[in-house]
Each structure stands twice: as C-alpha cells, then as structure tokens.
Amino acid sequence: MAMLNEREETLSREELERLQSERLVWQVKRTYERVECFRKRMDEAGLTPDDIHGIEDLHKLPFSYKKDLRDYYPYGLFAEPLKNIVRVHASSGTTGKRIVVGYTKNDLDLWADCFARMLTAIGATDEDVVQVSYGYGLFTGGLGAHDGATRIGATVIPMSSGNTPLQIQNMIDFGATILCCTPSYALYIGEEIERAGLKDQLKLKAGIFGAEPWTENMRREIEEKLGIKAYDIYGLSEILGPGVGCECEYQEGMHVWEDHFIPEIIDPDTCEVLPKGATGELVFTTITKEGFPAIRYRTRDICSLDYTPCKCGRTHVRMRKPTGRSDDMLIIRGVNVFPSQVEEVLLSIGGGEITPNYFITVDRVDNNDTFDLDVEMSEAFFADDVKSIAAVERTIAEKLRSALGLGVKVHLVNPKSIARSEGKAKRVLDKRKLS
Amino acid sequence: MIVKQLSAFIENKAGRLAELAETLAANDVDVSALSLADSADYGVARMIVSDPEKAAKVLRESGVICKITSVLAVAMEDTPGGFAKVLHLLKNQSHEIKYMYACISRHEGKALMIVSVENVDAAEALIAGTSAGNVHPGDIYRL
C-alpha cells in the first residue's frame, strides 16, 4: 500500500541512525540551554552537550519522568517561549495532579504527519470519511486524529466521545469508512450496533484504536461486531499524542517513527539498556519536537522492540503491544499483581472465545488486604445449576492463585454490569489509597 | 416427554427476578413453572415457558445470560404412590435426579413434575410407555 513520506519511512538503518544522531545532538544542546530541569540533571551527571556526539552516547543521558511534569507545572519544561507555542494539551493523570504539554506550529505539523502516515498505511485516502470519536479537548486523542485525517484530505466527522446513539446515526448517515476511538468504546459501539441490528447499514472498513490497553481477543471481537479491520495505535501526550507508534497493513507490531523518536528498552529496576528484542520498560527521546522536548522519558509501559524488516517495506522499528505498566502494578499482601495477568487467566478459562469484562477491588480490612474480582457472566460460563457456576468461580480463583500466588474472592455478575467507560477502561479500584 | 427448559443467570440483587418476569410478560410469554436455585451471590432461575426460543431471544436482548436445556416432564397420577413409582423406576436404572420441581399443565386438572437427569433420552424411553409418560406438547407449549 501507499506511503505518506516514502523516503523517510524507508530510510536504511544507517541513514536513519545518521539522521537520529544529528537530530539528537541538536535537541540535547537546545534543551540544555533552555530547560532548567534537564540542565541540572546533566550537570549532576557531569555531562555537557559536547559529550553527546550521536546516538552511541544516548545511554549516558539522564532520564526524565512524569513527576517532572508535575514539579515544573505548567510551563517549566517548555523549550520555546509561549509566543511560539500554538496549542497545549493537558491531562489529570491518575494521581489527580495535572500535567500540561505544549506544541509549536512545527510540532503540530509533524504530529499530523505521524498520524497521517498510519492512515495512509492502512489504505486511507482523501476519498475516506473519518469519524473521530476520541474525546476532543485537552485530551490528545480527538485533535490528534482530526489533524492526521485532515492532512490526508479525508472528510472528518468531529464527533468526540459519548452520545452513542448519535455516533451510530452519524456513522450511517454520513457514510463513515474509518472510526477512531478507544478500543473499549469501539466494542461498546459494536455491541449497540449488534443489538440494534444495524451492521449491514455501515460503510466502515477500518478503525484506529488506542489510548488504552487492549487484547488480541478484543481486536477480533471489534472486527467481528463492526465488520472492519481494527488497527492499533500508540502514543502519549508527553511524547506527542496518538501516532508515536502505528500499525501498518500487516498488523505485526507498531512502527515507531524513528525519524522523530528514538525508543529504548530498559530494565525498570537497574535502568540498564537491554539488548535488542528484550522485554522491558519503553523509553523515548523526541529528536524533532520543539515545544516540549522529552529526553529519555520513562513511559512505564512494558514491551519489546522488533528490528527485523517488515513486509510493508518500512524500515522503522516495530514495538509490540505493551503488556503492562511498571506502575500499574498492585501490591496485594506483598505480592506484585498486574491487571494484565488477571486478564490472561480469564482469557484462558473462556477458551479464548470471549473477552472477559472484569473489575478488581482491593481494600484493607483489619490490616489485611482484600482482593475481590468481579467477572461478568457469559454464556460460555453458564450452566443450569448453581453447583457448576460455583465450580466456575472456583476454577477462576484456583487459576489465579497458581498464577499470582494469591487468594482472590471471585464474584460472577450480570453481563454489562461492569461500566464500559467512554474514555479509558477502568479496571481497578484500590480503596487503600483513599483512606 | 422431553421438554425445553429455559435457565437464566440472576444476580442476587433486589428486582432482578421481577425484571425478568416483566420482560417475559411484556413479550407475551407464559411461565408455567419456575424454580430458583441460589447461593449467597447469585441464582439460577429455571423455567418452563410457552415459547422457549422466543423467551431466550427476548431475555438475551435485555442482557440476561440464559440457556435452553432438555428436561423430562412427567405426568402425576392421582393415585397414592404414583410419583414414587416413577422415581423408583428411574433410580433402578441408575438415573441420578439432579433436581425437580412442579409444573402446571396448560390443561386443567393435570399435574406435572419437571425432572432433570443426566441422560434425558434414556430416562424418557423408560417412562414413555407408562402412565407417567402421558404428557403432550399442548400441556407445555402454546401451540
């Protein structure tokens, strides 16, 4: 299929690395001069920009963290004066304290390019009608997809999220061919369409879904319910927004646009860079972004990078779907638990046939951690007697015990009783943090 | 006679069973027997209804998990010990009875029992020729 920036997307490894080195040196120098937080860390490490000659020196540079965005809130990490910043995006983050990032005109341009490269890769052209059902506003999803679709000349339906009946109405009336939203919302829309029996009125052929973790199973379910191909996109506002990593038509990992971002995989404990192909924490350096440069930013996402050539002909490295977050980890009775582990166990019980909807509640009662898991009942689990339902609960609890080394109280609940959010899916409530 | 039983998953929250009954009534489905098996957290409602396929469809559409299984409908004789004979007959052929409950026939004056066994076909063959086998589709379904 076609490429948007064919020359950039097919640079040889050698050419890419030369370009990255040049751009890294430029970025380190200007960030050192303009951003106090980075300068201090360089000074503490006994480094100056003159010590950085290219990507071979990347590993020497200090890391940056989400906490920095809170500490220097609002504009302390910007590398351009406000007169050059043409937009900000902000999020509340999980801890409640807000973070904000800024974009210059050039930054918005390169962002639109990154998203548009993906649209082109999946076969979209100016003939397509793109319904953007990510939230518009401070969240990067809506405007990121909007600008990307505008870049290729597609017709944009700027829906934003929510009001599902109207979403479906517009999809049908305006002949949307591509849907952009969170995967959990795509599934929700798919369920509503199925319930209303409207699937054959859709013109949809593809969807770009991201901003939250989702499984291959969910992908199949969305593809089936909406009759489309579902593509994965990766991004975070600290680096850019959606479009940092994008699947191509082959859906075998997300190409990271290496002419703009350098990814690394590190061991989150020792902070050492891991060899190619290893699984660890994803770290990004932005080498072209002006307004909010990020040097070795710790994403907390756990994944691996694949440098083998892709069938599509693009040379940019592919990241695998993140399997968890180094800070999503719950510590329950001293045991490390990732929600993704719970999901895996549930998938194995459902025979891979169903996407289990679950909700974890952790609390502390009489100085003991409680661990409760609500799982939505499905026909695959259901039998006509209480005994076999109790057996399903027991099987789930036993499999979790052997996978996590931890006892859990399982509750089967009515389908759809666990809230499907229209933004990010929330699967954990840790009440211990509230008191 | 082998009949279709509709079972539904009920979360033990107030009103769930009433909602289910309302959905069936609103869709003109008669319920001629209902037995509820429950634990502390949830229950299973087993029903004999006038139109099982339609009932399953409307319940699924309203978000209820349900299933159709085969059970035995046994006619009750009005002579003393009549039903005990049926139970003995099944037991002697090592048919374990999982559960049973009473059902009203759509025809006045006829009493039925719903019996769940593992091998429903073999159990049906056993009682088909006896007076307990005197059950007809019109006793259960709206025809």
Ligand SMILES: [Zn+2]
């Ligand atoms: Zn590719």
